[in-house]
Amino acid sequence: MKQIQPTGDERVLAGCVYCGAFPDTRDHVPSGVLLDKPFPDNLPVVPCCSSCNNSFSLDEEYCAALVDCVLVGSAQPTPRHREKVQRILEWQPALTAVLEAARSVDADGQTLFEPDLERVENVVLKLAKGHAAFELHTVDPEEPSISVAPLPLLDDASREAFETPPEVCFFPEVGSRAMHRMFEHGVASPSWIVVQPDRYRFLASPGLPVLVRIVIGEYLACEVVWGE
Ligand SMILES: [Zn+2]
Numbered sequence: 292m293k294q295i296q297p298t299g300d301e302r303v304l305a306g307c308v309y310c311g312a313f314p315d316t317r318d319h320v321p322s323g324v325l326l327d328k329p330f331p332d333n334l335p336v337v338p339c340c341s342s343c344n345n346s347f348s349l350d351e352e353y354c355a356a357l358v359d360c361v362l363v364g365s366a367q368p369t370p371r372h373r374e375k376v377q378r379i380l381e382w383q384p385a386l387t388a389v390l391e392a393a394r395s396v397d398a399d400g401q402t403l404f405e406p407d408l409e410r411v412e413n414v415v416l417k418l419a420k421g422h423a424a425f426e427l428h429t430v431d432p433e434e435p436s437i438s439v440a441p442l443p444l445l446d447d448a449s450r451e452a453f454e455t456p457p458e459v460c461f462f463p464e465v466g467s468r469a470m471h472r473m474f475e476h477g478v479a480s481p482s483w484i485v486v487q488p489d490r491y492r493f494l495a496s497p498g499l500p501v502l503v504r505i506v507i508g509e510y511l512a513c514e515v516v517w518g519e
Contacts, residue, residue: 307340308424309417311432314338320421322347324355325507326487327373334486335425347417350410352379356390357406358508361441364402366390411511412437418493419503419515426495428467435517442512453504453512456481457496469497 307314318339323330359376360366366387368380380387393405415437423429445453459481469481485492493505498518505513 304338304424304428306338306430307343308337308430309339309343309420311430312340312342314340316341316344318344318421320425321418321486321491321493321505322351324348324351324375324379326490327375331487335421337421337424343417347414350413351417352383353386353389353407353410354414354507354511356380356386357393357404357411358510360390360394361404362508362510366394366404406439408439411439415439415505415513416515418505419513422493422495422503422505423501423517426467426469427497427501429497429501429517431501431517433517435515436519438514440512442506442510445512453514454483456483456494457502459496459498467497469495 305314306312308318316339317336320335320337355373356366356376356379359372360380363369363371365371366380368377368387370377372380380390389407390404393407395403395405397403416435419435419437420430423431440449442450442453481494481496483492483494489509491505491507493503496502496504500516500519502514502516505511505515507513
C-alpha cells in the first residue's frame with residue numbers, strides 16, 4: 292500500500308481507537324488473518340488496548356474461516372482453503388465443528404453456511420472503526436448501522452450502489468489521509484483501496500454520513516454508517 296504521511300490533527304489516534312482506553316499496543320487494519328503472506332507494505336496500524344486487541348482475535352479467525360469455507364464449500368481443512376485457514380481448521384477442532392454445524396446442503400445440492408452474524412458484525416465494526424480512525428481521523432462513539440451481505444448475491448442495482456463511492460458533501464479533515472488521497476485522485480470523492488487483491492479492499496468516506504465499506508475475500512460486502 293502507498294503510505295501517506297498525514298499532516299492533520301492526530302489527537303483522535305491518542306487512545307485505543309476501539310474503546311478510547313489507554314493504548315498499550317497497536318493493531319493492524321485489516322488484521323493479518325484476513326490477508327495472505329507476503330503482507331502488503333505499509334499496512335495501516337492503529338493504537339489500541341490489549342484488552343480490545345485480544346477480544347477480537349477469535350471472531351476474526353471465525354470470520355476469515357467462514358468466508359473461505361463458503362468459497363470452498365467445505366469446513367474440513369483441505370488444501371483448497373487459504374493456507375492460513377487450512378491451519379486454523381486443523382488446529383482448532385472446536386471452530387471447525389462450529390462451522391461444520393453451520394453448513395447445510397440445499398435441494399439443488401448447493402452448500403450453504405449460516406453465519407453467526409453477531410461475530411461477523413463484531414469484526415466488521417472493528418475493521419470499520421480502524422479505517423475511520425486511520426483514514427479519516429474520525430472516532431465516533433455512536434453506534435453505527437452495520438450491514439453485511441454476500442457480494443455475489445447483490446442484484447445489479449445494489450451492487451452498483453455499493454461499488455460506487457458516495458458523493459462527498461463534506462471534505463475530510465484537512466491533513467487527514469483521506470484528504471491527501473482526494474487531492475491525489477483529483478476528485479472530491481473517496482476511492483476503493485485494495486489492500487490485497489481478492490483478499491481485502493475498503494472505501495472510507497468522510498461523509499455526511501461517515502461510512503466505511505469493506506469487501507472480504509471478494510465475497511463479503513460490508514457497510515458501516517455513522518450518524519445516518
Ligand atoms: Zn480498547
